[in-house]
Amino acid sequence: MKMAGQHKILVVDDEVEHADAAAEALRRVGYHVETAYSAAEALNKLGKSRYDAVVTDMKLPDESGLEVLRAARAARPALPVIVLTGYGTVESAVRAMKQGALTYIEKGASLNLAELRETVRKALEGAPGSTAEERQLLDGVIGESPQMRRIARLVKSVAPTSATVLIIGESGTGKELIAQAVHKHSPRREKQFVALNCAALSEGILESELFGHEKGSFTGAASSRKGRFEYADGGTLFLDEVADMPASTQVKLLRVLEYGEIFRVGSNEPIKVDVRLVAATNKELEKEVREGRFREDLYFRLKVVTLYLPPLREHREDIDLLVDEFIREFGCIHNKDIIGITPQALDTLRSYQWPGNVRELRNAIESTVVVSPGGIIEAADLPDYVQRGTQLALEAPKSAEGETAALSGMTLKEAERRLITTTLENTRGNREEAAKILGIGERTLYRKINEYGLR
Ligand SMILES: Nc1ncnc2c1ncn2[C@@H]1O[C@H](COP(=O)(O)OP(=O)(O)OP(=O)(O)O)[C@@H](O)[C@H]1O
Ligand SMILES: [Mg+2]
Incomplete structure (x- = not known):
């Protein structure tokens, strides 16, 4: 697997020793480098692989370096191309820049390898969207729309505080990703980011997961155990699908937010915790409040800062x-x-x-x-x-009976393939949810998707 930071560079020069020396100099600082000794070879390689930068000599025997430049920019308009020109051939450098070359390096009898390395480094840094950091608005968050920029700005300004953040958005809009970004941009980043899905657990288990429990506090509690709040001490606790939290747990959570202390299940001993809470939901929380399923006081505590993630x-x-x-x-x-x-x-x-x-x-x-x-x-x-x-979406839903009837007469494998396809369509490609519906693990589902070539 290629590391994210490992850029791939194509070096084009008909003088084999020059090309190899340049390639070696770049490899030594960690780039993945390929060489081409003619324009034809370079064009061929540009058509087959994806590069992050191209370094080409202007004077090539078959075609000029300008051809390589054009081909490179046709493959990817933002691809940085650095041209090497002989001393005193400023016109050719100017022509190359007009054709979209990023910059040029003058070379005499030999190339200054330190200058080459520095130029390549700058090119990769400066190319729009060419380095991982620049494609990202926040750690791991990609986007450039005004909506996403606004969210990034908000995250950056609230992250350093300990304010509770409520993230609202449809499924798959990046709620968990943004929650992690809040953590990573906060002074708490060295401590734990702990996530808990409130919808997946029964009330008893949810409380013991959140607050921990003491030995013997309930049947099966053979030893005492720390809860997520304690694990997240000094860090961030992410409560996913918070709208599904049972009423009694809501009361306890509210208490924690008010007093900054928790009680393990079965204990009267308060434990101080310093936890930044981030909560997420794909439900309309206000409606849950209106209809009495979610405590209004807790809602106000959670929504100190509210981020609405737009649907794609x-x-x-x-x-x-x-x-x-x-x-x-x-x-x-x-x-x-x-x-x-x-x-x-x-x-x-x-x-x-x-x-x-x-x-x-x-x-x-x-x-x-x-x-x-x-x-x-x-x-x-x-x-x-x-x-x-x-x-x-316009297809009429098929009746379950009809589907079963249609299934008889096919192999088990074929039926499985169809079932997986339909389930994935119904969950709009959400594999986690599909796996849940199908009653199999996500890994198993993933293996089957590959096995059946489903997409
Ligand atoms: N802006 C983004 N840039 C890069 N990746 C993104 C972005 N938004 C979402 N993703 C990716 O999409 C996937 C879904 O995101 P995430 O799990 O955060 O969504 P969610 O809102 O929590 O969904 P759900 O409600 O179903 O739990 C993840 O793999 C996440 O990395
Ligand atoms: Mg999620």
Whole structure:
């Protein structure tokens, strides 16, 4: 697997020793470098692999370095290209800059390797969206839309405080990711980020998970145990799906927020805790309050700062960046050399509704990458349901009986494949949820998705 920071660079020079020396100098500082000894070889490589920067000599025997420059920029308009020119050939350097070269280095009999390294480093740093940090608004958070920028600004200004943050958004919009960003941008970052899903646990277990318990406090409590609040001491506790917290637990949570202390289940001994609380929900919490399912006083305590994460369909301008990032990420994970995506495929992705938001997009890109032979992703490579677009939602729901009848006569494997496909469609690509519905682990589901080539 390629490390995120490991940039891939193409060095083009017909003088073999020069090319090799430059490549070696760059490799020594950690870059992954390939060489091409002619323009033709360079063009060939640019068509096959994705590079983060190109260093090319202007004077090549077959075609000029300008051709390499053009090809590089056609592959990726933001790709930084550094041209090497002979001493005193300023015009050719100027021409190269006009064609979009990022910068040039004058070289005499030999190239100044320290200067080369420095120029490449700067190029990678300065290229828009070429380094991991610059594609990110916050740690791990990709986006450039005004909505996402606003959220990033808010996170940065509230993170240093200990204010409770409430994150509201549809499923897959990045609530947990933003919760982590709040933690990572806070002075608490060296301590634990502890997450707990309030919907997944029964009341008794939820309380013992949150507050811990003393030995013998309930049947089965063979020893005493720390709760998540204690683990998160000095750090951040993320309460996911907080709307589903049972009423009695809500009361206890409110107490903690008011007094900064907890009681383990079965104990009267208060324990001081210093925990920053971040809560998330995909429900309309205000409605839960109105309808009496959520305590109003707790609601006000939680929503000191409220972040609304928009559904992806409301910030489609982030799709390009997200797609780019996910292609890169899954290309590394699954060992596929993917150069890019056609404008048509990108259009298809941009116009899809994404009911499952960023998670659905991420899953769709992973599936596409897994089945792609490498090279450029085309519209036809995208998952069927994405290609079909909104038609998915317009299909009449099939009756359960009809489905069972239709299943008889097929192999168990085929039935399994169909069941998984339908479940994934119903959960809008949310694998966690699909696995839950199917009653299997996420890993098992993942293996089956690959095994059946589902996407
Ligand atoms: N802006 C973003 N940039 C990069 N990745 C993102 C972004 N938003 C979401 N993701 C990714 O999408 C996936 C879903 O995000 P996350 O789990 O945070 O969503 P969620 O709102 O908590 O969903 P749910 O309500 O279903 O739990 C994760 O893999 C996350 O890393
Ligand atoms: Mg979540």
